[in-house]
Amino acid sequence: MSDFNLVDPRGWEYDLQSVYSAYMGHFQLHSIPWYERSWGHLFESFEEFLAFSWPVITVTDVWTSKPHVVTRMTSIGAFLKMIKTRFGETLPMMDNMLKVTPFETSQRHLRTISDYAAYKKLHQTLPAAVLAALKTRIRSGEPKAIQELWEQKDKTFLAIDFEWSERNTSSCLEWGYATVRCGHLDALGIWPPAPDSNYRKGHYIVSEYVDKVLNKHCPTYPWEYAFGESQVIAKSKLPVIIQAVISSLVSPGSDTTANNLVLVAHGLSSDLQRLEEMKIKLPHNVLMIDTASYERALFSMGERGSMQDPRTGQPRASGSTLSLSNLLSSTNVDVQCTMHNSGNDAFMCLFALQKLLDPMNTVAPEITMKKKKNAGGPSKMFKRSSVGPASPMFASPIMPMMTGQRFPGRAMAPNAVSLSNRSSSGPTGKLQANGIPASANEFGQARMPKSSHPFSTTDRRSSVVLTGEGKRSSSAPVQPTSSMP
Numbered sequence: 001m002s003d004f005n006l007v008d009p010r011g012w013e014y015d016l017q018s019v020y021s022a023y024m025g026h027f028q029l030h031s032i033p034w035y036e037r038s039w040g041h042l043f044e045s046f047e048e049f050l051a052f053s054w055p056v057i058t059v060t061d062v063w064t065s066k067p068h069v070v071t072r073m074t075s076i077g078a079f080l081k082m083i084k085t086r087f088g089e090t091l092p093m094m095d096n097m098l099k100v101t102p103f104e105t106s107q108r109h110l111r112t113i114s115d116y117a118a119y120k121k122l123h124q125t126l127p128a129a130v131l132a133a134l135k136t137r138i139r140s141g142e143p144k145a146i147q148e149l150w151e152q153k154d155k156t157f158l159a160i161d162f163e164w165s166e167r168n169t170s171s172c173l174e175w176g177y178a179t180v181r182c183g184h185l186d187a188l189g190i191w192p193p194a195p196d197s198n199y200r201k202g203h204y205i206v207s208e209y210v211d212k213v214l215n216k217h218c219p220t221y222p223w224e225y226a227f228g229e230s231q232v233i234a235k236s237k238l239p240v241i242i243q244a245v246i247s248s249l250v251s252p253g254s255d256t257t258a259n260n261l262v263l264v265a266h267g268l269s270s271d272l273q274r275l276e277e278m279k280i281k282l283p284h285n286v287l288m289i290d291t292a293s294y295e296r297a298l299f300s301m302g303e304r305g306s307m308q309d310p311r312t313g314q315p316r317a318s319g320s321t322l323s324l325s326n327l328l329s330s331t332n333v334d335v336q337c338t339m340h341n342s343g344n345d346a347f348m349c350l351f352a353l354q355k356l357l358d359p360m361n362t363v364a365p366e367i368t369m370k371k372k373k374n375a376g377g378p379s380k381m382f383k384r385s386s387v388g389p390a391s392p393m394f395a396s397p398i399m400p401m402m403t404g405q406r407f408p409g410r411a412m413a414p415n416a417v418s419l420s421n422r423s424s425s426g427p428t429g430k431l432q433a434n435g436i437p438a439s440a441n442e443f444g445q446a447r448m449p450k451s452s453h454p455f456s457t458t459d460r461r462s463s464v465v466l467t468g469e470g471k472r473s474s475s476a477p478v479q480p481t482s483s484m485p
Contacts, residue, residue: 005109005110006107006108006109006110007057007107007108007110008107008108009057009059009102009104009105009106009107009108010102011072011073012056012057012059012070012071012072012102012108013070013072013073013099013100013101013102014070014071014072014073014076014097014098014099014100015068015069015070015097015098015099015100016054016056016069016070016071016113016119017046017069018097018098019071019076019094019097020043020046020049022094022096022097023043023091023094024043025096026092026094027043037087037089038087038089039083039086039087039089042083046116046119047115047116050113050114050115050116050118050119051114051115052079052082052114053112053113053114054071054075054079054112054113054114055071055072055075055110055111055112055113056069056070056071056110056111056112056113056122057069057070057108057109057110057111058070058108058109058122058125058126058129059100059102059103059104059108059129060102060103060104060129060130060133061100061101061102061103062101062102062103063101065103065130065133065134065137065145066130067126067127067129067130067133068098068100068126069113069119069122069123069126070100070102076093076097077093080093103133103136103137104133127255127256127257128255128256130256131254131255131256131257131258131285134258134287135258135285135287135288138262138287138288138289139268139287139288139289139290139293140293140297141289141290141292141293141294141295141296141297141298142297143294143297143298143301143303146289146294146357147357149262149287150182150354150357150358152182153182153183153185153186153191154182154183154186154260155182155183155260155261155262155287156179156180156181156182156183156249156260156261156262157179157180157182157262157264157289157350157353158177158178158179158245158246158249158261158262158263158264159177159178159179159264159265159346159347159349159350159353160175160176160177160263160264160265160271160346161175161176161177161265161266161271161342161343161345161346161349162174162175162270162271162274162342163175163215163220163222163340163341163342163345164274165209165213165215166215166216166217166218167213169273170277171209171213172206172209172235172238172274172278173205173206173209173210173213173220173222173342174203174204174205174206174220174222174341174342174343175203175204175238175241175242175342176201176202176203176204176225176341176342176343176344176345176346176347177201177202177245177343177346178199178200178201178227178343178346178347178349178350178351179199179200179201179245179249179350180193180198180199180200180350180354181200181249183260185198192354192358192361192362193354194363195347195350195351195354195362195363195364195365196363196365196366199227199347199350199351199365201227201228201343201346201347202228202231202245202343203225203227203228203229203230203231203341203342203343203344204230204231204232204233204238204241205222205223205230205231205232205233206232206233206234206235206238207232207233207234207235208234208235209235210222210232218340219340220340220341220342221338221340221341222341224337224338224341224344225341225343225344226336226337226338226341226343226344226347226367226368227337227343227344227347227365227367227368228343230343238278239278239279239280242275242278242280243280243281246261246280246281246282249261250282250283250286251283252283253283253284253285254283254285255285257285258285258286258287259283259285259286259287261283261286261287262286262287262288262289263282263286263287263288263289264288264289264291264349264350264353265288265289265290265291265349266290266291266292266323266324266327266345266349266352267290267292268288268289268290268292268293269290272288289353291324291327291349291352291353291356292321292322292324292327294353294356295321295322295327295330295352295356296319296320296321296322298356299316299318299320300318300319304330307330310322310326310329324339324345324348324349324352325339327352328348328351328352328355331352331355331356331359333351333352333355333364334364335348336367337367347365351364351365
């Protein structure tokens with residue numbers, strides 16, 4: 001195998017060992033005593049057959065996905081010509097040689113095989129060729145490959161989604177994930193997975209950016225996670241959390257077998273870029289599914305029937321791509337959760353994949369609706385922590401400034417936040433968290449009761465609190481404070 005060049009795989013169609021096998025079958029069928037012929041030594045064994053020095057490459061078949069060491073028709077013709085020239089006998093070209101259609105389109109390594117040791121060494125690389133082809137098939141959205149992957153029931157599918165700043169794509173605002181461990185469920189006799197009970201999921205909000213970095217063209221909705229509690233974390237903790245989630249699901253890397261983990265996303269390349277920026281480590285044998293590519297391939301093959309383009313109302317063109325919301329709508333799923341929340345997007349992306357793979361048996365999840373924040377109304381309130389879930393905190397009395405002016409903007413405290421309402425009359429003051437004013441965009445403004453003096457000890461104020469699930473807690477009056485700071 002000293003010769004090493006790159007060749008186009010087109011035309012390399014015949015499995016090398018099947019060439020030898022075809023001629024041995026021909027001799028048997030026609031009772032040809034090949035062992036008595038002058039050229040018979042070339043067929044005494046596969047190793048003797050290889051002594052001709054065959055040019056070969058490794059490919060996988062586009063239909064069966066099986067790997068092969070293949071040669072060209074011209075090389076077979078050269079072998080027959082050599083026999084005629086040296087031994088004066090003509091052998092026919094066989095028509096029962098195994099012919100494959102290479103899946104690979106890029107140039108392949110050319111090797112020359114002249115002994116069995118070299119063939120054996122090359123044959124040992126075939127599993128790696130299968131893995132490389134499988135990664136390409138899955139990434140391109142090939143329906144057959146993805147369907148077979150799902151039906152194996154031994155992979156863990158992890159859907160992820162990032163929301164980032166439009167002005168600075170390296171500023172990650174949110175991250176969400178949803179995962180289903182098919183091998184674990186199948187071992188327990190649970191199939192197909194039920195999204196409500198069998199998906200593990202999570203949603204993380206970056207405290208440094210929440211309600212401060214707002215997208216204009218594609219707004220995000222960090223507080224409207226519909227499948228559990230959102231966790232507010234420091235920016236520095238997000239890569240640690242992502243790596244830990246992946247590490248809990250991934251199997252060791254391998255050059256020959258696919259990983260247990262299958263990464264899923266809608267518009268995968270952008271999410272992979274965010275992972276790369278955070279230096280998240282992924283084994284090279286992880287398979288990756290882009291649900292946008294998968295759905296597009298299904299539609300191009302006619303598996304989804306005729307459809308209208310949701311943007312134009314015209315018949316959908318082959319090769320067009322649906323957004324995640326439109327993909328869900330096309331499966332007759334009424335999307336009740338707010339999209340462009342990374343936790344919701346990740347959960348619904350995994351659900352959309354399962355729905356496309358098993359439309360008859362996949363049950364839509366139940367969605368917890370949360371009240372949207374209104375100006376001057378209640379808003380969500382969380383205990384900010386880099387570990388563990390967010391928990392509600394009750395409001396504390398608020399002392400407005402003597403001037404009646406609002407506090408100047410400051411950074412949000414990392415721990416607890418409280419909120420009150422503000423009336424249209426009287427002085428206003430921003431809410432505080434551990435003595436530091438919070439953002440009015442997220443926590444509203446304090447409401448002072450009508451009174452002749454803003455610091456009257458007869459005033460009573462009430463607080464409104466929402467839990468992490470978006471439920472209003474009972475309002476409790478706050479005891480009056482001293483009239484002086």
